[in-house]
Amino acid sequence: MSEGKPGNEALGGLKVVEFSAAMAGPWIGRFLAYYGAETIRVESRQRPDVVRLYVPPREPERGTQPQLSPWFTDWNAGKLFVTLDLTQPRAVEIAKRLVARCDVVIENYSSGVMDKLGLGYADLQPINPELVMLSTSGFGDRGPCSRYVTWGPNIEALAGLSKLSGFPWQEGAITQYAYPDALSALHGLFAVMCALDHRARTGRGQHISLAQFETTVSSLGSVLMETLVHGREPERLGNRSHRAAPHGCYRCAGEDRWCTLSVAGEEAWGRFRRVLGDPDWAGRPEFATEAARQKNADALDAHIEAWTRTRDEYAVMRSLQEAGIPAGVAQNAEDLLHRDPQLEARNFFEEIEHVKKGPVTATGIPLGLTETPGRSGSAGAAMGQDNDHVFGNLLGMTAEEIRECTEAGAIEAPDREAPHGE
Amino acid sequence: MALGGRRVLEVADEKGAYCGKLLADMGADVIKVERPGGDSTRWRPPFVDDTPDPEGSLPFLYANTSKRGITLDLEQSEGAGLFRALARTADLVIETLPPGELDRRDLGFAALRRENPGLVLTSITPFGQTGPHAALAASDLTLGALGGAMYVTGEAEDPPVRLAGSQAFLAASVTAAASSMIALFHSTATGEGQQVDISVEEVVASVSHICGVGKWLDDGIIPRRRGSGLVASAPSGTYPCQDGTVYLMVNRPLHWRALAEWIHEETGNEEVLDPMFEGPSSNRLPHRELLDLFIGELTARYATDAFYHEAQRRHLAVTPVNTATAVTADPHLAARDYFVEVDHPTAGPLKQPGAPYRHSETPWRIARPAPRTGQHTEEVLCGELGVAPATLAAYRERGVV
Numbered sequence: 001m002s003e004g005k006p007g008n009e010a011l012g013g014l015k016v017v018e019f020s021a022a023m024a025g026p027w028i029g030r031f032l033a034y035y036g037a038e039t040i041r042v043e044s045r046q047r048p049d050v051v052r053l054y055v056p057p058r059e060p061e062r063g064t065q066p067q068l069s070p071w072f073t074d075w076n077a078g079k080l081f082v083t084l085d086l087t088q089p090r091a092v093e094i095a096k097r098l099v100a101r102c103d104v105v106i107e108n109y110s111s112g113v114m115d116k117l118g119l120g121y122a123d124l125q126p127i128n129p130e131l132v133m134l135s136t137s138g139f140g141d142r143g144p145c146s147r148y149v150t151w152g153p154n155i156e157a158l159a160g161l162s163k164l165s166g167f168p169w170q171e172g173a174i175t176q177y178a179y180p181d182a183l184s185a186l187h188g189l190f191a192v193m194c195a196l197d198h199r200a201r202t203g204r205g206q207h208i209s210l211a212q213f214e215t216t217v218s219s220l221g222s223v224l225m226e227t228l229v230h231g232r233e234p235e236r237l238g239n240r241s242h243r244a245a246p247h248g249c250y251r252c253a254g255e256d257r258w259c260t261l262s263v264a265g266e267e268a269w270g271r272f273r274r275v276l277g278d279p280d281w282a283g284r285p286e287f288a289t290e291a292a293r294q295k296n297a298d299a300l301d302a303h304i305e306a307w308t309r310t311r312d313e314y315a316v317m318r319s320l321q322e323a324g325i326p327a328g329v330a331q332n333a334e335d336l337l338h339r340d341p342q343l344e345a346r347n348f349f350e351e352i353e354h355v356k357k358g359p360v361t362a363t364g365i366p367l368g369l370t371e372t373p374g375r376s377g378s379a380g381a382a383m384g385q386d387n388d389h390v391f392g393n394l395l396g397m398t399a400e401e402i403r404e405c406t407e408a409g410a411i412e413a414p415d416r417e418a419p420h421g422e
Numbered sequence: 423m424a425l426g427g428r429r430v431l432e433v434a435d436e437k438g439a440y441c442g443k444l445l446a447d448m449g450a451d452v453i454k455v456e457r458p459g460g461d462s463t464r465w466r467p468p469f470v471d472d473t474p475d476p477e478g479s480l481p482f483l484y485a486n487t488s489k490r491g492i493t494l495d496l497e498q499s500e501g502a503g504l505f506r507a508l509a510r511t512a513d514l515v516i517e518t519l520p521p522g523e524l525d526r527r528d529l530g531f532a533a534l535r536r537e538n539p540g541l542v543l544t545s546i547t548p549f550g551q552t553g554p555h556a557a558l559a560a561s562d563l564t565l566g567a568l569g570g571a572m573y574v575t576g577e578a579e580d581p582p583v584r585l586a587g588s589q590a591f592l593a594a595s596v597t598a599a600a601s602s603m604i605a606l607f608h609s610t611a612t613g614e615g616q617q618v619d620i621s622v623e624e625v626v627a628s629v630s631h632i633c634g635v636g637k638w639l640d641d642g643i644i645p646r647r648r649g650s651g652l653v654a655s656a657p658s659g660t661y662p663c664q665d666g667t668v669y670l671m672v673n674r675p676l677h678w679r680a681l682a683e684w685i686h687e688e689t690g691n692e693e694v695l696d697p698m699f700e701g702p703s704s705n706r707l708p709h710r711e712l713l714d715l716f717i718g719e720l721t722a723r724y725a726t727d728a729f730y731h732e733a734q735r736r737h738l739a740v741t742p743v744n745t746a747t748a749v750t751a752d753p754h755l756a757a758r759d760y761f762v763e764v765d766h767p768t769a770g771p772l773k774q775p776g777a778p779y780r781h782s783e784t785p786w787r788i789a790r791p792a793p794r795t796g797q798h799t800e801e802v803l804c805g806e807l808g809v810a811p812a813t814l815a816a817y818r819e820r821g822v823v
Contacts (some may be wrong), residue, residue, distance in 0.1 A: 010604050010607065010608040011604060011607065011608070013611075014607075022455040022631075031600070031604075035604055038704070050673055051702075053673075053674075053675075053702045054639070055702055055704040056641070057640075057641040057643070057704075058642065062702060063719060064702060068640075069640075070636035070637050070639070070640040071632060071636065071637070073636060074631055074632075074636050078783070112799070123781075128457045139754055140758065142757075142758065143754045143755075143757045144754055144757055145754040147734075148734045148741075149734065149738070149739045150739050150741060151655075151671045151673070151739050153538050153650070153652060153658065153669055153671055154669050154671060154739050154740070154741040155741070156669075157667075157668075157669035157741050157742065157743040157744065158669075158741040158742065158744055158749075159744070159749060160744050160745065160746045160748070160749040161585060161586060161587070162650075162660075162669070162744075163743055163744060163745050163746070164586035164587070164746060165575075165583065165584070165585045165586045166576065166583055167576075167580060169580075170576070170577060170580065170583075170706060171660070171667065172660075172743060173575055173576050173583050173585070173650075174575075174649075174650040174659075174660070175571070175574070175575050175585070175630070176574040176575065176632070176633050176645060176648065176653060177571070177574065177629070177630040177631070177632035177633045177634075177648070178632055178652070179585070179589070179629060179630075182593070182629035182630075182631075183593065183596065183629070186593065186596040186597055186600055186629075187444075187596055187600075187778050187779060188779070189600040189643060190444060190596060190599045190600040190603060191778075191779040191781065193600060193603030193604055193606075193607060194424040194425055194448045194603060194781070194784075195424060195783075195784070196603075196607060196783060197424060197425060197428070197603060197607065198424040198425070198426075198783070198784050200423075200607075200610055201427065202424075204783055204785075206781055206782045206783035206784065207636070207781075207782040208779055208780065208781050208782070209782075210778070210779040210780070211758075211780075212511075213755070214755070214758075214760055214775075214777065214778055214779075215778040215779065216535055217749060217755070217760070217775050218586065218775045218776070218778035219589070219592050219778070220586065220587045220595075221484040221485070221587075221774065221775040222480075222481035222485060222587055222588065222592075222747055223586050223746070224749065224775060225468075225480035225481065225483070225772075225774065226468050226480060226746075226752065227746040227747055227748070227749075227750050228761065228772070228773040228774060228775075229470065229769075229772050230468070230472075231747075233745055233746050233747050234746055235796065236586075238583055238584075239563060239581070239583055239584055241563070242467050243466065243467070244561070247561075247563060247571065248442055248581075249563075249567065249581045249582050250581075251581065251582070255647070256568070258572075258573075258581060258582055260563050260564045260566075260567040260572070260582075261563075261564065262560075262561040262563050262564060274472060288788055305559045311734065321559060323560050324559050325559060326558075326559040326560050326561040326563075326564045327457075327559070327564055327565075328532075328560065328564030328565065328567040328568035329567060329568060330567040330568075330573045330582040331567065331568055331569070331570050331573060331574045332570065332573045332574075332633050332644050332645070332790070333570060333633060333634050333638035333644055334638060334644055334645070334646060335570070336569075336570050336627055336634065336635060337635045337638075337639075341552045341553075341554050341555070341626070342549050342550075342554060342556075342567070342623065343623070343627070345552065345553040345554055346550055346552060346553045346621070346624070347637060348621075348624055349626070359634070361635055361636070361639055362631075362635070362636045363627060363628055363631035363634045363635055363636060364627075364628065365628065366597055366620065366621060366624035366625045366626065366627070367597065367600065367601040367604065367618070367620075368601055368618050368619040368620045368621070368624075369482055369601060369604060369605055369608075369616060369618055370616055370617045370618065370619050371607075371614070371616035371617075372608055372616065383423070391430075399784070415585075
């Protein structure tokens with residue numbers, strides 16, 4: 001999906017400016033850039049992105065490597081990077097000139113920071129009345145905790161996701177992948193596109209405030225309804241389901257290898273039994289109906305695991321799928337890249353040109369536009385890499401002006417490092 | 423309304439109902455098309471008053487707000503014809519049928535676009551429209567597994583575990599909503615619609631990419647389950663307070679210093695101030711277990727709420743690990759009037775989660791409760807498509823609607 005024809009970009013002509021860090025803000029810009037929007041990210045050494053503090057685990061002796069984090073690639077490929085010291089009035093003026101010519105501003109600084117810098121929506125709207133601006137933070141822009149700081153996992157805990165997930169014998173579960181950041185970015189992308197739709201019809205811009213706490217609670221609505229309506233704490237189900245039994249993740253032959261499966265209804269249960277070779281236990285009354293299987297789920301799971309644990313996880317998946325039973329291996333990163341014929345056939349993984357590493361393989365963008373496919377531009381930008389282009393060509397500043405602002409520190413001098421192969 | 427004037431047809435199960443809700447709550451006229459008698463998702467528990475009833479499924483009521491609902495049997499040619507007529511009036515069709523099912527009824531993208539060139543058709547399927555697995559069976563559980571999210575979630579000694587709330591389907595719905603709007607942006611500019619092909623497996627791989635191939639190819643370490651702490655942020659994880667648990671995460675040098683000083687201040691610990699713990703997170707990674715002990719000595723002195731607010735006063739990223747009950751009573755959400763009430767025809771007003779984002783000009787709102795089965799069939803078919811009442815009666819007779 002990476003061969004977009006030039007001129008056939010879904011968001012060609014759209015201009016975006018980002019004041020952002022980590023993932024929740026930058027991932028939105030990454031999607032917009034992927035579909036052809038010019039996306040300029042403003043950074044400052046006063047407020048370095050935590051992803052810029054990356055120390056390569058394979059070579060810690062090299063120290064902090066601001067361009068090398070794989071996540072920096074995932075969240076920022078295809079953007080233009082400029083550096084401004086926004087504590088200086090002159091830098092704020094330059095930032096405003098960037099905003100004046102753009103359609104969308106995305107920012108995920110802590111609540112209140114943009115206002116303090118003189119770059120809040122109230123400051124920017126007068127210079128660009130059609131502006132669509134998204135501010136995303138943990139708690140949103142008002143309320144008693146609006147200034148509180150959070151990272152993705154904090155939001156999982158806060159929103160109830162942690163305590164509602166996991167097995168009954170655990171305290172809950174927290175993802176290793178900062179799920180609320182992804183969730184908020186996807187919601188933010190939708191929210192921005194809605195505002196652009198409205199603007200196309202009315203010529204009016206607007207401000208969007210996204211509280212990651214609220215976004216995540218909304219995403220748990222189907223579970224929280226039980227609490228909101230009945231005042232009950234929902235049962236922590238782990239991998240089980242009220243609507244299917246068996247429904248779980250079963251240990252297979254190899255080290256830490258697992259296959260999930262779900263069997264809903266009597267007809268599927270019949271097919272499932274046949275795949276297992278109609279063992280005696282499966283004919284017992286305690287497994288005869290779905291209700292009975294729910295009630296005796298522990299015993300049921302033990303029988304199934306006795307079958308899976310001597311088998312290869314992909315063989316389990318195949319034999320169940322041949323009978324039309326939903327089954328899927330709990331794949332790890334290596335499996336995704338090397339053992340998944342589906343992701344391979346769809347060219348899901350992308351090769352992205354990294355300015356220091358050369359081509360790198362990255363997780364694909366799952367937005368699925370079939371006739372205006374996206375494209376990832378280069379990754380691993382140095383800080384201020386595009387200062388001359390953006391301030392000179394796009395803003396029309398003279399070389400003299402840029403030099404002067406750089407000497408005064410309003411524009412921070414770019415990182416100058418040897419490119420790939422240093 | 424941000425999407426006022428946009429019309430959406432939805433033929434969607436749990437993979438896509440939330441997508442339709444996102445659009446409808448922003449003002450689109452979303453017409454949910456169910457089979458005569460109503461979709462099976464109406465039977466998803468729990469129910470209002472715990473009474474199984476297709477008009478009382480709480481997850482259904484939540485995922486279908488602001489939509490209108492009609493019934494159509496797409497298997498019958500008259501039903502398919504009515505669908506095609508509605509699609510001529512629509513900007514967007516969202517569907518979650520198995521790949522090929524719409525084509526089989528001559529309702530595929532090629533057929534619909536002939537009569538409406540700007541139409542966007544968004545398909546949400548387990549594995550996408552193409553590829554060797556396109557026809558495989560799937561559930562939210564198996565897709566969370568295949569996409570790589572489950573393998574890294576849970577305790578190292580326990581099986582991989584999924585997230586509550588069918589998050590594979592939910593994330594796919596949000597992705598589909600965003601993609602659909604990008605395709606509509608392009609359609610508005612060029613007059614050309616397109617099909618949007620959403621694979622739930624790919625969405626899961628994407629939302630969990632922090633543990634994905636980029637990281638693994640970079641450091642050679644396959645991410646695994648490791649409880650609550652993040653692999654790259656030290657310290658991070660859950661810590662017990664006197665009456666509950668908090669989640670704490672530090673990954674800036676400044677924040678570590680603030681935490682270390684607090685620990686020192688309260689517990690007299692001198693070791694925690696050792697400069698070897700300062701700097702980027704990677705400096706603390708080798709000492710993770712020791713630092714967790716130090717932090718535990720601090721958190722044990724506090725009640726959860728007191729620790730939460732005191733930590734935040736010190737600009738530390740600490741939040742309580744909340745129960746659902748605590749979330750619904752959260753003072754910050756209350757101050758923001760986050761939860762809303764939506765009328766239910768028999769149960770009265772039901773409290774629901776509110777806006778996932780707040781637009782200054784076109785605020786999110788719930789226009790109407792989830793439709794009852796076939797509630798708007800007559801309104802849409804007779805009032806808007808011009809079907810004669812007698813014809814509708816005949817359709818009802820034959821089970822077309």
